[in-house]
Structure formats: C-alpha cells, structure tokens
Amino acid sequence: MKGKNIVFVAKSLDGFIAGKNNELDWLEMVPNPKHNDLGFDDLMNEIDAIVMGKTTFETVLGFGGEWPYEKHLFVLSTSLKSIPEKLQEKVTLLKGSVQEILKSIHAKGFYNLYIDGGKTVQNFLKEDVIDSLRITTIPVLLGEGIPLFDALPKLVEFTHVKTEVFLDQLVQSHYSRKR
Amino acid sequence: MKGKNIVFVAKSLDGFIAGKNNELDWLEMVPNPKHNDLGFDDLMNEIDAIVMGKTTFETVLGFGGEWPYEKHLFVLSTSLKSIPEKLQEKVTLLKGSVQEILKSIHAKGFYNLYIDGGKTVQNFLKEDVIDSLRITTIPVLLGEGIPLFDALPKLVEFTHVKTEVFLDQLVQSHYSRKR
Numbered sequence: 001m002k003g004k005n006i007v008f009v010a011k012s013l014d015g016f017i018a019g020k021n022n023e024l025d026w027l028e029m030v031p032n033p034k035h036n037d038l039g040f041d042d043l044m045n046e047i048d049a050i051v052m053g054k055t056t057f058e059t060v061l062g063f064g065g066e067w068p069y070e071k072h073l074f075v076l077s078t079s080l081k082s083i084p085e086k087l088q089e090k091v092t093l094l095k096g097s098v099q100e101i102l103k104s105i106h107a108k109g110f111y112n113l114y115i116d117g118g119k120t121v122q123n124f125l126k127e128d129v130i131d132s133l134r135i136t137t138i139p140v141l142l143g144e145g146i147p148l149f150d151a152l153p154k155l156v157e158f159t160h161v162k163t164e165v166f167l168d169q170l171v172q173s174h175y176s177r178k179r
Numbered sequence: 180m181k182g183k184n185i186v187f188v189a190k191s192l193d194g195f196i197a198g199k200n201n202e203l204d205w206l207e208m209v210p211n212p213k214h215n216d217l218g219f220d221d222l223m224n225e226i227d228a229i230v231m232g233k234t235t236f237e238t239v240l241g242f243g244g245e246w247p248y249e250k251h252l253f254v255l256s257t258s259l260k261s262i263p264e265k266l267q268e269k270v271t272l273l274k275g276s277v278q279e280i281l282k283s284i285h286a287k288g289f290y291n292l293y294i295d296g297g298k299t300v301q302n303f304l305k306e307d308v309i310d311s312l313r314i315t316t317i318p319v320l321l322g323e324g325i326p327l328f329d330a331l332p333k334l335v336e337f338t339h340v341k342t343e344v345f346l347d348q349l350v351q352s353h354y355s356r357k358r
Contacts, residue, residue: 139339140335149192157318175192
C-alpha cells in the first residue's frame with residue numbers, strides 16, 4: 001500500500017497516555033527550557049495529514065489559542081455532527097471502518113498519515129495497518145490511567161529502527177512493522 | 180536504607196512479561212548468536228542475592244539443567260512447604276509483608292537485591308521500595324498476556340540513567356527512583 005501510517009505518542013513507564021481523569025500534566029514533568037520539539041517537527045514534515053478521534057480532537061480544541069496543525073486533519077467520529085466553522089477548510093469529519101477511512105483519505109490524495117489518539121491508535125493496530133510506532137517514554141509510573149495499548153487478536157512483530165534520548169530523560173524509540 | 184532493590188526484566192512493547200499461557204518464546208525472537216548476556220552479568224556482579232515468588236521459582240526449576248544462580252536466592256511463598264534438598268544451601272524460603280521480608284534478608288547480610296518475577300515486582304513497587312528499574316523492551320506487541328505493571332496507589336517518579344540498544348533490536352533503559 002502506498003504511504004504509511006505513523007503513531008507518534010508519549011507514554012508513562014507503565015504504558016499510560018493519560019491519567020485516569022485524562023491528566024496530561026505529567027507529560028511535562030521533565031523540564032524542556034529550550035522547547036525541544038522531541039521529533040515532532042520531523043514527523044510533521046514527513047506526513048500529509050493527521051487522523052484522530054473525537055476525544056483527542058476535543059482535547060486539542062480545549063487547548064485554545066492558534067490552531068496547531070499545518071497539515072490537514074481527519075477527525076473520526078460517528079456522533080460529531082459538524083466541525084467548527086473556522087476550521088472547515090482544515091478539518092474533515094469521517095466515519096466508517098478503518099479500511100473505509102483509509103480508502104477515503106487516500107482518495108483525497110493523502111498517504112502518509114499521523115495516527116493520533118488512544119482509541120484510534122488501538123483500532124488501527126487491531127487492523128494491523130500501523131507501519132511505524134514512535135514511542136516516547138516518560139520516566140514515571142502513573143499507577144493507573146488510559147492505556148496506550150489494548151488487546152490484539154494476534155502477536156504483531158516490529159523492527160527497532162532507532163532510539164534517541166531527549167533532554168537526558170525521555171527515551172524515544174522508532175519501530176517499523178515487520179511485514 | 181542500605182543497599183538497593185533492582186528490577187531487571189524484559190517486556191513486550193505492550194508491557195507484558197509473558198504470554199497469556201505463560202509463553203516465553205517471544206523473548207528469544209531476536210537472534211542472539213553470540214549469546215550476549217544483555218547486561219545480566221553486570222547485574223549479577225552488583226547484587227548480593229535474588230528475590231522471587233513461587234511462580235518464577237517453579238519456572239526456573241522447570242528449565243532443568245544446572246542451577247543457574249551463583250548468588251543466594253530468597254523465594255517468597257506462603258504455600259510452598261520446603262525447598263528441594265539439593266538446593267537447601269542456595270535457596271531460602273520466606274514469607275511475610277514486603278517490609279518484613281526486606282528486614283529478614285538484610286539481617287542475613289544481603290543488601291543489594293535483584294527483585295524478580297511479576298507479582299513480586301508489583302508488590303515491591305506498591306511499597307515503593309524499588310530503587311532501580313532496568314527494562315528491556317522486545318519489539319513485539321503480544322496483544323495479551325501477564326502484565327509487568329499493576330495499579331499503584333500513587334504516581335512514582337524515576338530518573339533516566341542510561342539507555343543501551345542490544346543486538347540492534349532490544350532497547351534497555353535503566354531508571355533510578357527519584358527520592
């Protein structure tokens with residue numbers, strides 16, 4: 001298949017992407033005075049579009065301020081009825097199976113996709129359509145929260161591509177799907 | 180407190196230490212033709228004794244062959260009645276709370292401990308007595324299995340010490356408890 005689906009996510013040592021009440025403050029517990037982008041700019045240069053679910057979209061909206069993405073965003077939701085008017089050129093609402101969603105996005109000319117958000121990542125992993133996993137581990141045990149991974153129908157092998165340590169504390173490993 | 184409690188463990192990308200039926204074969208999916216010890220020998224030189232639960236002890240016994248440990252082993256169990264006769268000088272059976280167990284082991288002159296086995300690691304983490312976490316990540320999603328981590332009563336912060344990639348595929352990170 002043309003293009004690739006990339007996950008880029010931060011997790012705690014015990015595998016959570018958010019606290020049990022959706023807390024995200026622990027993501028910034030390691031001081032980052034020079035605003036190192038932790039590989040995010042490289043990712044943005046590599047992709048054509050972003051794909052996320054409603055929950056993550058609403059979290060991004062909740063941050064307020066300037067719209068953060070230059071690349072087109074696809075929001076997956078069956079319940080969301082419309083996109084805020086000022087974002088209608090930047091955001092497209094989609095629904096359907098993972099395969100239908102990918103077909104629809106590809107038909108619009110977007111092939112290299114940043115897949116974001118807990119449920120969306122899990123659904124794409126279940127369909128085995130994730131080509132690249134880029135995981136940054138924050139040195140904390142949250143003890144409970146919203147897990148990055150969910151049960152899968154079968155074992156899925158990856159190949160380690162590279163590991164980099166940011167700010168002396170954040171370990172970021174890139175893996176590609178072994179096919 | 181004198182000495183330290185060290186966890187040294189391999190996990191899948193999704194945080195499992197064994198498959199759902201206790202499968203361990205995936206731990207060896209990355210070829211290791213020169214038998215790299217992956218840091219195990221350094222660990223053994225650093226510790227005075229090993230601590231594990233009954234399940235892990237029985238797994239080790241099940242491997243057969245030569246007894247694998249030079250250091251003294253403490254097995255934690257309330258149900259195990261005795262240690263096989265040929266191991267009685269090498270293995271001591273203990274029971275009690277984590278604090279009682281540590282007190283008893285320290286009283287025997289062992290201070291730097293390798294804490295092994297799923298339940299034992301989880302119980303020691305719950306009591307916040309783990310000083311060093313050394314985690315090797317195997318590039319595979321198992322999808323289900325026996326998890327390394329369990330719920331904790333509160334967030335626990337660590338400091339990243341070092342990360343090393345073994346065999347180009349296995350990412351091993353060392354963390355120390357931030358106290």
